[in-house]
Amino acid sequence: MSPGLLLNDPVVSDGAKPKLIEDGFGTRAIHVGSEPNVETGAVIPPISLSTTYKQEAVGVHKGYEYSRSANPNRNALEATLASLESGGAHALAFASGSATTATVLQSLGPNAHIVSVNDVYGGTFRYMTRVANENQGLETTFVDLEHADEEAIRDAIRENTKLIWVESPTNPTLRLIDIPRLAQIARSHPSHPLLLVDNTFLSPFYASPLLLGADIVMHSITKYINGHSDVVMGALILPALETPALTRVYEKLRFLQNAIGAVPSAYDSWLAQRGAKTLHLRMKAHGENALLVARALKASPHVEEVIYPGLEGDKRNELAWRMLSPHAKNGMISFRIKGGFEAAETFLTSTRLFTLAESLGGVESLAEHPARMTHGSVPERERELLGIGEGLVRLSVGVEDGEDLVRDVLQALEKAGEVRAK
Ligand SMILES: Cc1ncc(COP(=O)(O)O)c(C=O)c1O
Structure with missing residues (x-):
């Protein structure tokens, strides 16, 4: 059976060829590959x-x-x-x-x-x-x-x-x-x-x-x-x-x-x-939260640049709308903090909800320093060419309550700002 088909899938005929009525993303996430067990009836495999x-x-x-x-x-x-x-x-x-x-x-x-x-x-x-x-x-x-x-x-x-x-x-x-x-x-x-x-x-x-x-x-x-x-x-x-x-x-x-x-x-x-099975629910929440956080970062005096395709005013938005669907959103944000490594480290160690850790894409929010963590294996010269500098911070925005995440980022930016001002 084709991977997109369930046993009792509705099929319509448009003339000669029968055609599957394609289920939506969430329906497929929950049902395809997860049919009730034929021998026992167990709903979960x-x-x-x-x-x-x-x-x-x-x-x-x-x-x-x-x-x-x-x-x-x-x-x-x-x-x-x-x-x-x-x-x-x-x-x-x-x-x-x-x-x-x-x-x-x-x-x-x-x-x-x-x-x-x-x-x-x-x-x-x-x-x-x-x-x-x-x-x-x-x-x-x-x-x-x-x-x-x-x-x-x-x-x-x-x-x-x-x-x-x-x-x-x-x-x-x-x-x-x-x-x-x-x-x-x-x-x-x-x-x-x-x-x-x-x-x-x-x-x-x-x-x-x-x-x-x-x-x-x-x-x-x-x-x-x-x-x-x-x-x-x-x-x-x-x-x-x-x-x-x-x-x-x-x-x-x-x-x-x-x-x-x-x-x-x-x-x-x-x-x-x-x-x-919950990918569609989580991705919507990641995208909505990330947009809130990206907007807050953009408005902050402690931030040099926010990189988030889909953010208002981003010059790549026309491309973002063509490449991302159904919305130009996602859960990942990178930003350059003013004050280089010292400010970045202060930010990364001052957040309450964003955990300083590698990886991304989990329900919990994470933050990291690419130059010294995930991209440490890229030679320094290459990193410089790519713009992976000491002030670059990467956020994986989780699915906690968005206002809490914004508050967390803002208070950590304030601490980073205080260090820079000293
Ligand atoms: C874009 C991308 N591709 C591939 C990988 C490697 O995946 P894994 O850590 O599961 O080996 C990673 C890990 O961070 C990644 O971010």
């Missing part, structure tokens, strides 16, 4: 901990042999993810976002070349430059894909370029990339690189890169999709396999998922599926 499965005769089984290859909870989560990512048809779950990255890059084989957005998650940068480069000869050209013109992007693509790697908004400076433009460049280039979008920051609720022309979407499930800061996991989602090239990519990734074995446990799969 049981956690299937068995690592191995009885065979009736050699090679005759119920679809499960060994749980690294497939298990009911991971399969169920993969069905949910394929349904939530609009335009998706196949999902593969991995033990972490980083394991997902590693598997994709390994699938490219030896001596391949990729083009990556320059402001990429620090761990992805590290894997590209220090693991894939050393172990499989993979070369990466980092390009400012927000500002580079078409000619510059075309020039960066080589004969052996297999992939363009995009995050949008980027981590941590929230650059927005025009995905349809890149998809058009990739498709019309003789090397035909695939376009992969790391959609972690927006989640499938706020962006649908597959509908904008991407070939593969990746997520660190650790973040918004699980949403409760208690699972480390990653995933890939691919559209219907309409070309032989895409079928080969999918089969290779599925093969490597099992062969490398960087897979999530049944328990983590179950937890992530439970988390995903």
